[in-house]
Amino acid sequence: MPWSNVTPVVPDLTFRPLSGPAELPLFQSLSYVLDHEVAEDLEAGRRSPSWLWVALDGDRVVARAGWWRGSGGAPGGVPALLDFFDVDDSLPAPERLRVGAALLEAATSAVVPAGTPRPEYERFVPPDWREDPAARAVVEARTGALETTGARLLVERLRLEWRAGTPVPEDGGRLxxxxxxxxxxxxxxxxxxxxxxxxxxxxxxxxxxxxxxxxxxxxxxxxxxxxxxxxxxxxxxxxxxxxxxxxxxxxxxxxxxxxxxxxxxxxxxxxxxxxxxxxxxxxxxxxxxxxxxxxxxxxxxxxxxxxxxxxxGYVNFERALNMVWDGAGPSAP
Missing domain, CATH: 3.40.630.30 (Gcn5-related N-acetyltransferase (GNAT))
Incomplete structure (x- = not known):
């Protein structure tokens, strides 16, 4: 449904976590490169349905946010990383910023204990994202919404990969x-x-x-x-x-x-x-x-x-943007 046919105001949206793994298709109404890992992560305990949040306009997902903690989890069940944050790119730019920021603040208040440092945000992006107008628009929509909540870019990283068959030198004996x-x-x-x-x-x-x-x-x-x-x-x-x-x-x-x-x-x-x-x-x-x-x-x-x-022989197949917040997360309402 075109955005012009729905009411673009935050009070009319529902912000909530998934009720359980059966709602994963709802979370995956929007897409990101890590989608294929989420089901296994839930089974392994690396994620929790209560850490996977959506912003709903009726039954349509217009934004989502999700946290991860890795194997073993963190003390007290606190997530280690915010690694899903997506907004429907068909929304006008001002609405993307507003809806994304509102969802993130609501979800963070529920997921991150009051007084606890907010987990870092990590976004995987194409290696040429600055030269690709479409990829750049997606990145800037996410980072722009995060910046309105007080986040700042800490670092951009190269993600590298050695592939089987690539020659590796024999030990030359120098060490x-x-x-x-x-x-x-x-x-x-x-x-x-x-x-x-x-x-x-x-x-x-x-x-x-x-x-x-x-x-x-x-x-x-x-x-x-x-x-x-x-x-x-x-x-x-x-x-x-x-x-x-x-x-x-x-x-x-x-x-x-x-x-x-x-x-x-x-x-x-x-x-x-x-x-x-x-x-x-x-x-x-x-x-x-x-x-x-x-x-x-x-x-x-x-x-x-x-x-x-x-x-x-490692190749740069992707980049990662890491953003942080200075100070603790918002207090729960």
Whole structure:
């Protein structure tokens, strides 16, 4: 039904979560690249119907928002990420902004406990989204609505993929690789890497007042420790005399094999060791049965890391926009 034939005022819309998995087709009246994952996520507990919200004009979905928490969930059942936010693109631009922002505020008040930091928003977009007028319009409609709620862009990231059949160099012997022994073994190396990081999330942690050690511990505990794949995949690269130069964390998340983290110690940067580390991590994953691809990501502005992935044959198949809110979420009504 054309928008001109319905009443474009927020009070006439219904904002509500799904009543259960059976309503998933309603949520998927709008589309996004992650739609195919939602049913399995619900079964696995990575999502909850109460975290999947729609704005309804009668029985027509004009906007939706959804949160995710990954395997194991977060303490207290708090979602970790807002990764669905869509508005019917047939609506006039002012209505897209107003309806999208109103839904998001209503849903956030119900989903995110009062006083809790609002989960970050992540949107996957085409790699050439700025050059494609249609893709750019979709992105700007979403980010514009989010900005009216106080969100700001934190970083744009390259999403990268190595595909089976792409050559991976044999170990040239420049470094000796050993498995990570334990949490302290890796955190001790993550700490100096964090001090000079080009990663926007790491910089945000440091700007919040965390020390480099505290930021490294937080990254380990909140992300790396969640991976259920063997920790003996994780590698530290050392010179022949035993001096460590960096590390790589190959793992598998809920969906794909990934290079979860890679770092070169500050005193050894610019000497090409990132290539050795990345190749080792990719070899570990590529040697597992049935691996068709390995995923990774790096900030758009982290040119040395992006170039390392390019040299090894990773392709930039997508980008991610990450937006954050400063402060806690809205209070529940």
């Amino acid at each position: 000796r690789f050993r498995p990570v022994k334990d949490r302290e073994d890796l955190v001790a190396l993550m700490t100096p890497v964090m001090e000079g990081t080009l990663d926007a999330h790491g910089k945000q942690d440091l700007a919040s007042g965390l020390s480099a050690r505290e930021a490294a511990e937080r990254h380990f505990d909140e992300e790396l420790a969640r991976y259920s794949t063997p920790r003996d995949w994780w590698r530290i690269g050392e010179l022949p005399d035993g001096e460590p130069v960096g590390f790589v964390v190959p793992a598998r998340n809920d969906y794909n094999p990934v290079i979860a983290y890679i770092g070169v110690l500050p005193g050894r940067r610019g000497q090409g060791y990132v290539d050795d580390l990345l190749a080792e991590g990719t070899r570990v994953l590529a040697s597992q049965d049935g691996v068709e691809r390995v995923r990774a990501a790096t900030d758009l502005g982290n040119h040395p890391m992006a170039e390392a992935f390019r040299r090894l």
